[in-house]
Amino acid sequence: xxxxxxxxxxxxxxxxxxxxxxxxxxxxxxxxxxxxxxxxxxxxxxxxxxxxxxxxxxxxxxxxxxxxxxxxxxxxxxxxxxxxxxxxxxxxxxxxxxxxxxxxxxxxxxxxxxxxxxxxxxxxxxxxxxxxxxxxxxxxxxxxxxxxxxxxxxxxxxxxxxxxxxxxxxxxxxxxxxxxxxxxxxxxxxxxxxxxxxxxxxxxxxxxxxxxxxxxxxxxxxxxxxxxxxxxxxxxxxxxxxxxxxxxxxxxxxxxxxxxxxxxxxxxxxxxxxxxxxxxxxxxxxxxxxxxxxxxxxxxxxxxxxxxxxxxxxxxxxxxxxxxxxxxxxxxxxxxxxxxxxxxxxxxxxxxxxxxxxxxxxxxxxxxxxxxxxxxxxxxxxxxxxxxxxxxxxxxxxxxxxxxxxxxxxxxxxxxxxxxxxxxxxxxxxxxxxxxxxxxxxxxxxxxxxxxxxxxxxxxxxxxxxxxxxxxxxxxxxxxxxxxxxxxxxxxxxxxxxxxxxxxxxxxxxxxxxxxxxxxxxxxxxxxxxxxxxxxxxxxxxxxxxxxxxxxxxxxxxxxxxxxxxxxxxxxxxxxxxxx
Numbered sequence: 001x002x003x004x005x006x007x008x009x010x011x012x013x014x015x016x017x018x019x020x021x022x023x024x025x026x027x028x029x030x031x032x033x034x035x036x037x038x039x040x041x042x043x044x045x046x047x048x049x050x051x052x053x054x055x056x057x058x059x060x061x062x063x064x065x066x067x068x069x070x071x072x073x074x075x076x077x078x079x080x081x082x083x084x085x086x087x088x089x090x091x092x093x094x095x096x097x098x099x100x101x102x103x104x105x106x107x108x109x110x111x112x113x114x115x116x117x118x119x120x121x122x123x124x125x126x127x128x129x130x131x132x133x134x135x136x137x138x139x140x141x142x143x144x145x146x147x148x149x150x151x152x153x154x155x156x157x158x159x160x161x162x163x164x165x166x167x168x169x170x171x172x173x174x175x176x177x178x179x180x181x182x183x184x185x186x187x188x189x190x191x192x193x194x195x196x197x198x199x200x201x202x203x204x205x206x207x208x209x210x211x212x213x214x215x216x217x218x219x220x221x222x223x224x225x226x227x228x229x230x231x232x233x234x235x236x237x238x239x240x241x242x243x244x245x246x247x248x249x250x251x252x253x254x255x256x257x258x259x260x261x262x263x264x265x266x267x268x269x270x271x272x273x274x275x276x277x278x279x280x281x282x283x284x285x286x287x288x289x290x291x292x293x294x295x296x297x298x299x300x301x302x303x304x305x306x307x308x309x310x311x312x313x314x315x316x317x318x319x320x321x322x323x324x325x326x327x328x329x330x331x332x333x334x335x336x337x338x339x340x341x342x343x344x345x346x347x348x349x350x351x352x353x354x355x356x357x358x359x360x361x362x363x364x365x366x367x368x369x370x371x372x373x374x375x376x377x378x379x380x381x382x383x384x385x386x387x388x389x390x391x392x393x394x395x396x397x398x399x400x401x402x403x404x405x406x407x408x409x410x411x412x413x414x415x416x417x418x419x420x421x422x423x424x425x426x427x428x429x430x431x432x433x434x435x436x437x438x439x440x441x442x443x444x445x446x447x448x449x450x451x452x453x454x455x456x457x458x459x460x461x462x463x464x465x466x467x468x469x470x471x472x473x474x475x476x477x478x479x480x481x482x483x484x485x486x487x488x489x490x491x492x493x494x495x496x497x498x499x500x501x502x503x504x505x506x507x508x509x510x511x512x513x514x515x516x517x518x519x520x521x522x523x524x525x526x527x528x529x530x531x532x533x534x535x536x537x538x539x540x541x542x543x544x545x546x547x548x549x550x551x552x553x554x555x556x557x558x559x560x561x562x563x564x565x566x567x568x569x570x571x572x573x574x575x576x577x578x579x580x
Contacts, residue, residue, distance in 0.1 A: 009053070009113055011079040012040050015086025015467055016093070022244055023094050023443035027450055036096045037108040040089045044112025045578075048543075048557035051495060053113070055543040056081040058493035059557075060117040063484060064547050065124050065426045068197045069148040073484045073491050073545045077414050077475065080428060083468050084116030084435060091439040092577050095291050098446045099266035106266055108580045115576035118561055119287075120431040121549065122573045123279070125562070126318040127195070128549035129571035130311035149190065149199040149402065150231065150422040151209040153217055158231040158420040160406045161221060162398045164191075168224045175220040176208050194278070194401070195309060195319055197425040227397035229406045231421040235413035235470045241390055241463045244440040246447055249369060249454030252377035264579045265292025270445065272296065273346045274327075274354040275334065277304065279401070279427055280384050280461065281356030282323040283434025288352070288441060289326050290575045296346055297327040298334070318570040325572075334365050343367060348375050352441050356384040359396065369456045380444035380455045384437035388460040404429040404461035413470035416477045432464035480520035481505075484545045490528040495541030508538050 016038070024033050043050040050056050054075055057063045062081065067074035092109035099106045118125070152158050163169050166187050173183035186201045193199035209217065214230065221228040267288060274285040275298040282297075289295045304324075309317040330346065333339035344367075347353050353372055355362060362368045362383065369381035386399015387407065397403045405411040405423035412421035436459045444455035481499045484491035498505055506514035509522040523531060528544050535542040546552070553564035553571040565571045 009040070009042060009079070009082040009085065011053075011082035011469055012085040012089060012113060014469070015083050016040070016089035018467075019087065019090035019243060019439060020093060022242070023090065023246075023439070023446065024097070027447055028097055032097060032100070033093070035107065036093045036100075038089050038093055039108070039110040040085055040112060042113050044110065044115045044576075045560035046112070046114040046557055047560070048555075049541070050114055050543070051541055053079050053082055054493050055495065055541070056113045056117050058484065058491075058543045058545040060114055061121050061124070061546045061549045061552065062117050062426070063493070063545055064549065065121060065197050066424045069146055069199065069425050071146045073547060075483065075493075076424060076428075077416070078410070078468050078470055080120075080468060081113040081117040084120055084432060085111055085113040087432065087435040087439055087467065088116055088119075088576050091287070091291075091435065091442055092579070094439065094442045094446055095266035096579065098442060098449065099268075101446070101449055102269070104266060104268075106264065106579050110578040111576050115561060115573075118552075118558075118573045119435075119576050120426075120428075122322045123195070123319040124197070124426075125549050125552060125573060126322040126570040127311055129553060129565045130313050130318045131568055131570075146198055147189075147200045148422055148425060149193055149201070150420065151206060152420065153209060153214040154212055155214055157214050158422060159214070159217070160229050160231065160402050160411075160423065162227045162229075162400050162403050163225065164398065164400075165225070168226050172220050172224040172226045173205060173208070175223065176212055176217070178205060178208050193425050194427060199425060227403060229397055229403050231406050231411055232409060233412055233421060233474060235409045235474060236472055237407075237409040237412075238390075241388065241460070241466050243436055243459065243463045243467055244443060245388075245456075245458040246440070246444055247456040247458070248447070248451065249373050249379075249381075249456060250377065251453045253452065266579060267292040267442070270294070270352065271350045272352040272354055272441070273298065273343070273350045275343070276354065276356045276384075277306065278356075279323065279430035280433040280437065281354065282320075283431060284356075284382075284384060284437035284441065285327060285354060286323045287435060287438040288354075291438075291442070291577070293352075295327045296350070297324060297329050298343060298346070299329055299331050301331050301333055303329075303331065313569050322570070322572065334367060340366060344372070344375050347372050347379065350376060350379065351445065352380045352382060354382045354384070354437070354441065356437070358399065359385055359389075369454065373454045376454075378448055378452075378454050380441055380448060380457055382437060382441045382444065382457040382459075384433060385458070385460045387462045388458060390460070390462055399461060401427045401430040401461060404433075404465050408462055408465035410465045410468055410470070412474055413468070415474070417474040418477050421474075428468075429461040429465045432467060433459065433461040436464045436467070479516045481516045485520045485523040487523050487528045487531055488526055490547060491545035492523060492528055492531055493543045493545050495543070498535070498540040498542065504538065504540065508534055508540060
C-alpha cells in the first residue's frame with residue numbers, strides 16, 4: 001500500500017496498517033497490496049482548513065454531539081476521527097484488491113478523517129435536518145435538557161446500566177425503593193440517549209443510586225436481567241482483543257465472474273443479506289452498499305420497530321433511513337418455519353450473510369455458518385457482537401455501545417484525571433463496530449475468493465473500541481485552552497501549536513498576562529468570525545466549533561461531502577471514498 005500525502009494522520013496510518021496485516025498477510029502477495037494507492041488526510045473533499053483531530057471534531061460536529069450531555073461542545077480526547085479514517089482506509093484497500101481479483105481495473109482509493117467523522121454523525125445529521133413538523137411519533141417528542149447516563153454508587157464508584165426492556169428497568173429501580181411511576185418516567189430519556197446523546201434522568205434516580213452500595217446495585221441488576229458494568233480508571237484495562245477474526249470454512253470451487261460495469265464501485269455484483277438492528281449491523285450493511293453491494297435487509301413482520309423513532313420523513317424515522325435507505329427489504333421471522341425457509345432461500349443466492357444477533361442466536365435458529373454453508377458454499381458469514389468471547393461464560397453484558405465503552409477502558413480515556421470516567425453518549429463504538437464489521441466482510445470475501453472456502457467473519461464493539469489509541473494512564477486535567485473557548489457568539493477551537501505558544505496567543509488576543517485561564521476569558525469580547533480573521537492574519541490555526549448540525553448542508557466548505565435535504569427529506573452524508 002502506498003500513501004500519497006504528507007499529512008497522513010499518524011493514527012490513520014497505524015490503524016490501516018494493523019487491519020491490512022490481519023486481512024492480507026499470507027493471503028495477498030505484498031506487491032499486490034503495494035499496488036493499491038491509498039490517499040488519506042484530514043480534510044478530504046471538505047474545503048475548510050483542517051489540520052488535526054481537534055479541528056475535524058470541531059468543524060464536523062463531533063464536539064457538539066459529544067458535549068450535548070454537558071451543555072457545551074467538548075473534544076473527545078482521543079483520535080476518533082483519525083481512527084475511523086484508518087478503518088475506512090483498510091476497508092477501501094481490501095475492496096480494491098477484491099475488485100482487481102474479479103477483473104475490475106481499480107487502483108486507487110481516497111478517504112479522510114473528516115469523511116469518517118461525518119459518517120459517524122450521519123444519524124444525528126438526519127435528525128437535525130428532518131422536516132420541522134416531524135418531531136412527534138409513536139415514541140414521543142424529541143427530549144430536551146442535558147445529562148449523562150453514568151450513575152455513582154454509595155462508595156463513589158461510577159457505573160453504567162443497560163437494558164432494552166422497560167419492565168426490567170422499572171423493576172430494577174423499584175427494588176431500590178423508587179416508586180414505579182417515577183422509575184417509568186426515566187425510561188424514555190434512558191432509551192432515547194442512543195438517538196440524542198442526552199440522558200435527562202430524574203434526579204431522584206441519581207440520588208437513589210448514590211445512596212445504594214454497589215453490591216446491592218449488582219444484586220438488583222442480576223435479579224432483573226439488567227447489565228451493570230462499573231467504570232474503570234484504567235484506559236487499558238485488559239489484554240488487547242484482535243479487531244477481526246476470520247475462520248475458514250469448508251473448501252469450494254470459486255467461480256470468478258468478471259465485473260462488467262462502468263461504475264467505479266468495487267463491490268458491484270456482490271449480494272448481502274442482513275438481519276440486523278439498531279446501529280452497528282445496519283451501518284455495516286449501509287457501508288457495503290456504498291461500496292456497490294446489493295443489500296437485502298430482513299426485517300420482522302410489520303417492519304423494524306426503529307422505523308417509528310422520531311423525527312420522521314416520508315413516514316419513516318430519518319435515523320433509520322440514514323442507515324438503511326437503498327436496501328431491499330424482505331419481512332420474515334426466522335423463528336418460524338416459513339421465515340427460516342425464506343432466509344435460507346435468500347442466502348442461497350448471496351455472497352454474505354450479516355447479523356448482529358446476541359451470541360448463540362444464529363445457532364439456535366439454524367442459521368449459523370455451518371448451517372448456511374450447506375446452502376451456499378463459499379458464503380461469508382459475518383457476526384457483529386458486543387463482546388465476542390472476551391467475557392467469561394454467563395457474564396457477558398448486553399452488547400450495546402456504552403457498555404463496550406465502559407468495559408474497554410475507552411470511557412476512562414475520554415475524560416481527564418480528576419473526573420469520573422464516563423462513556424460518550426455519542427455512539428462511538430456502534431459506528432466503529434459497524435465499520436469494522438464491514439471490513440471483516442470484505443476481508444472475508446477476499447480471503448474466500450483467493451483460497452476457495454467459505455469464511456466466518458467475527459467482530460465486536462469491544463474489538464472496535466480497542467482500535468482507538470489511548471495512553472496507558474489517564475491524561476492530566478485539561479487547560480482552559482484545550483477545550484473550545486467561548487466567543488461572543490459561539491465557540492472556537494484553538495490549534496495545538498497556538499495553544500502551546502502562549503506569547504503569540506497573547507499578542508493575538510491583546511495585552512495582558514499570558515496565562516491560559518486569563519487568555520480564555522478574552523475570547524468573549526469578539527465574535528467567532530472576528531477571531532478567525534485575527535488568527536488568519538497571524539498565520540495561526542483556529543477552527544469554528546459547529547454547534548448546529550443543521551448548518552452543515554449550507555456550509556460551502558462541506559458541499560462535496562454532504563448533500564442537502566430534498567423537500568420533505570433530510571441531509572445525507574456522501575460516500576467516504578473515491579475510487580479510481
